[in-house]
Amino acid sequence: MKVIIGVLSALLLVVSGCSGEERSPLKTSIYNADNDKIGTATLTEQPDGVQVKLKVEGLEPGMHAVHVHEFPKCETPDFKSAGNHFNPLSKEHGLMNPKGAHVGDMPNVEADQSGMIDTELMLPEAKMKEGQKSLLRDKGTSIVIHSGQDDGMTQPAGDAGERVACGAITLKADEDEASDPTEPDKKQEGN
Template sequence: MKRALMFAGAVAVVLTACSGEERSPLETSMYNKDNDKIGTAVLTEQPEGVQVKLKVEGLEPGMHGIAVHEFPKCEAPEFKTAGNHFNPTSKEHGLMNPKGAHVGDMPNVEADPSGMIDVEVMLPQAKLKENQKSLLRQEGTSLIIQSGPDDGMTQPAGDAGERVACGVITLDADKDETSDPTEPDKQQE
């Protein structure tokens, strides 16, 4: 009986560890309206939410809205297939909204004069593990970058302009082997 309990406990620990490790970190490729890969986003489960390390190039210099959207679909050129902001708790839009924000709402990011974004941001309400707020629940979600800044209040999505880049957030997202333009060419090393 003691061995059976120890075995059951060991199996539970392994299964719990595997479910978290399989989901985090998760890398997704980001594509522009021409369906060219422009960089990556690496999502990592943290105690305080999901950390997103975003590294993309080829954007207009300046501030850009960024948010997680409800469907893992990035059909160029408009990326409308990604749906609305990820909002499983039925809140209103905006990080400055006193009634609370969408789970997918994120702070604006800035592209430098060369059009590069290299930043880390947090999604404090989100999870990668199974949960109502999991970015991987059902089929997954997507990450959208917009042409202008999100004003943090306007409904339903912050008046941030057109969608200019998209990446799917799924368990299979990190299987994309397209070369990353933001990384040095490995053949030249």
């Protein structure tokens, strides 16, 4: 009897894992204030959180804050439609804050002299699947890049400056067909 229950439980897990929409990895496009696609963020659920591979160009060289925000809205030019930081646990802002951090807080990233960011980050408390800390709960969230760096403490957003780029994190994020400027042009490669 225990064997039958174990087999049925395993089958249920397999079927439930295959029946839902694919949540990981998920690639979302990043747009600037002029609504030009400037790169992508690829989010992959890992045992220790969500890995974020960020590849973006066209930024000012130097340090930039990156956060996940609470709404999947990236209305130009200021991206305020993305709301506040994703903070389902009601903590204070900042990776250095003893009362923090928000689930959506990430380390600063550096754009090189050409304005390119190509890095991997981690959201240790986030999930892609269902649950309170899911980046896809409700209708989703967004990833926002700021003009300056996050100081890791100042409330509510680390004194990180203006929002300069944004990408909606939704189940339909993969459907964006705009060309990615950070990838070689496939048509030109064939010539």
